Structure formats: structure tokens, C-alpha cells
Amino acid sequence: YPGTRQTTQTTSPNNNMGLSRERKQEYFQKMEGLLDQYSKIFIVACDNVGSKQFQQIRIALRGHAVVLMGKNTMMRKVVAAYLAKNPGHPYELLLSKIMGNVGFVFTNGDLGMVRELIEDNRVPAPARVGAIAPIDVVVPPGPTDCDPGQTNFFQTLQIATKIVKGRIEITSPVNLLKAGDKVGNSEAVLLQKLHINPFDYGLVISDVYDNGSMFDVKVLDLTDEDLSFKLGAALTALASICLKTGYPIAAAVPHSVANAFKCLVALAVESNEFSFEMAIPFQLYLADPTGG
Secondary structure, three states: OOOOHHHHHHHOOOOOOOOOHHHHHHHHHHHHHHHHHOOEEEEEEOOOOOHHHHHHHHHHHOOOOEEEOOOHHHHHHHHHHHHHHOOOOOOHHHHOOOOOOEEEEEEOOOHHHHHHHHHHOOEEEOOOOOOEOOOOEEEOOEEOOOOHHHHHHHHHOOOOEEEEOOEEEEOOOEEEEOOOOEOOHHHHHHHHHOOOOOEEEOOEEEEEEEOOEEEEHHHHHOOHHHHHHHHHHHHHHHHHHHHHHOOOOHHHHHHHHHHHHHHHHHHHHHOOOOOOHHHHHHHHHHHOOOOO
């Protein structure tokens, strides 16, 4: 798996490095056509994704989405040219996202379904020296294929072991790497000896464009229940502010009616000359709390 952005672009089928004028024109027309045809776009990072994996991803997305990669300068030029033809178009939100080793996945389908297809196409990979760990790596306890002659190697890494049936056995979980750590030679060799491929690589979605709106991909994790809860909390907060300031809004109407009812009941209870049907039960209760 390529470890640098330049290598990844070289292996990508849509690499523009060294393209002729005709090929560049074809790329411009293709991307502009996709911008016209689709209204939803995933912005994806493609570090450590090779050409074979790209091919598998394209096959999986066929009929649902289109993957477009390219050099940042060319992608920006296409978007800028599109905006020149369509002033004020919300595609201007894309410009700030075109940085690093990124590409676009165009679709008009269900965002959740396309996201699942993208995330399902990840491949396991070994920990290479110098790579940055994307996740925590914990070596589980248990037997290994290492013979007792390699005990010193484990001792150097301060890993507790014992010999069982002529093989080294790790006695407790080992927190080998934390997310963001650089993989060293010792960690890489250990994982290789244990036949552990701790990482997996694929397209990583960072942002989503949907019909003029740009938002973090985590928004897609929200369920209908989450949205209902958040909307309810927002309406409650808004109603509280409006009640305090005396500003009437639809969300505060039920509270205003309830408060008015409480005031009328209070007047009816305190007055022997004023009453109404819904206040009678309160008057009767206060007159005889025992119900006798």
C-alpha cells in the first residue's frame, strides 16, 4: 500500500500528472458534467489506497455513485470555472475542502447506503515502520508461533511471557500503540511475528455536500429519534427564552396557556365570587383536603 500522497496519485486511475492537453480537457468536461448531474458529494481522503483497491471500490459503487480523483489544482480549476458560469452556486463550499489527498464521490442516491458501500471496502494492512497508527493497537494475550529462543525480543519490549509446550505465550494484553503514534521498527517486527495486521485502509469520508449544504459525515449517524430529541430540546430552550422576555411564539403558546390557567385558578381559589368549571375541583379540594 503506497505510503505517500505522490505514490497514491500515481497508482490512482484518475491521476492527472503529466496529462496531455486533450486528457486535461476530457477531465475538465467529465468533472463539470458530474457537478451538473449529481447533487450529493462525499469528500473522501484516499491515503494508502492502491489502484487495485480503487478498482474494487468503483465496482462496488457502480450504479450508485461515481468516484473522481485528481490533482488539487485541477479540481479547484474545474470548480472555479463552474462557479464563474454559475455565480453564487453553493459548490463554492467545495473549494475549501480540496486540500491534501482527497477526491469526490458523486451520488444522487441514499447517503447512508452509499456511505456503507464505501466503508465496507476496506482492506487489512500490516503496520509499516514510520506509519502513523490510525487506531489503538492492543496485542491480545495467548500463545504465539515464536520459539523460546526469541524470549529476549519480548523482554526488550517489556512484554510478559511464559513458555508453554515449547512456544512463547503472552500472559496479558499489551498496549502497543495509541492512535497518532508512529510505528517503530520493534512494533512492526512484533506485529509481523504475531501475524497481526492491525490497520485497514480505504476511502475516509470527511465531509458531505447535499443540495447546497456542507456538513460533517458524523451527521449521518443521527437517527430520527436523535433528531426528535434535539429538536425538542431546542424548542424547549427557545420557549423558555420567549416566556422570560414576553415574546410570543408558537412553541411558547402551550406554556402561556398553562400559565394563564394557573393564574385563573389562583384567582378563583382566592375569591368566593369568581369561579369556572375547571377551577371547581381545586376549590373543593382546598375547602376539604380530606375529601370528606
